[in-house]
Amino acid sequence: MIEVSLVTGYTMKTIGKIAKELNLSVETIRFYEREGIIQQPQKPLNGYRLYDDSISKQLQFICKAKALGFSLKEVSSLMSMDSNCSQVESLGLQKLNIIQNKISDLQRLEKVIKEMTNSCQSNNDQANCPLIDSLKWS
Amino acid sequence: MIEVSLVTGYTMKTIGKIAKELNLSVETIRFYEREGIIQQPQKPLNGYRLYDDSISKQLQFICKAKALGFSLKEVSSLMSMDSNCSQVESLGLQKLNIIQNKISDLQRLEKVIKEMTNSCQSNNDQANCPLIDSLKWS
DNA sequence: ATAAACTCTGTACATGGGTACAGAGTCAAG
């Protein structure tokens, strides 16, 4: 089933096609629709969803924003803010802040674990593990 | 109800006491027990859990290991490996690796989002948000 | 003696982001 719009000459795609194209699962796309993150697509008589380019672009938008660390709720916000730039900027800055905090948390952890594993490496005492010990007593 | 061991002179604590001491919730402690992460505590006739210092230390161990980014399952492993230092080290190195990967992922994101929000800031066009645009087309 | 505060077990719910059916209908290829 391939439908071509008379107006735009555009090919509409079934859910399976678009899923394969965007490397998403069919279930995931239906899930996004259920959650109101993408629009409802057209449904001809047979009830099959048919996607045009605009919904496909929405899906790509979601994928990219998710890759930047935005949650689905935030993606939703972003899409509805559309072009209120200062709102978008503030959400971006907020996300930036969270990311930077995460980074420094992780760097602190990295340091601690590095020290611990180093002390394991230079450990000759079979009966005691310095990593475990530091968790026990530090 | 305070119980004092005749042998060690040790005070046993009820779940509420130990929860307050370790800043955990009572439910969480019971949850750890259900999941087999901590030992079953003694239960006298009234059925109340009574905790001695050893279980308290197990709980502290869990809190610290969790703070280092170990999952409960991993904490469990760590506790049962006890002092097999090379096993512990390998789990630590694995965790270190994950942490380092996360850090570099996040740093990449940081860079992208920074650029995006910067372009928002220098944007005068009310009708277009560069952050949104780059998600749309990049 | 009584009320507040604590504990017990067992079960259900929460979160986020999906995944996995079952059972029925539809479409495309040979």
Add this chain to the structure above:
DNA sequence: CTTGACTCTGTACCCATGTACAGAGTTTAT
């Protein structure tokens, strides 16, 4: 025409890590 591949709706389930409650029993404080 049949078979396989696709789609539909609706619902239940997954993961980890807890949280929340109901209904009953116990302890402690006044």
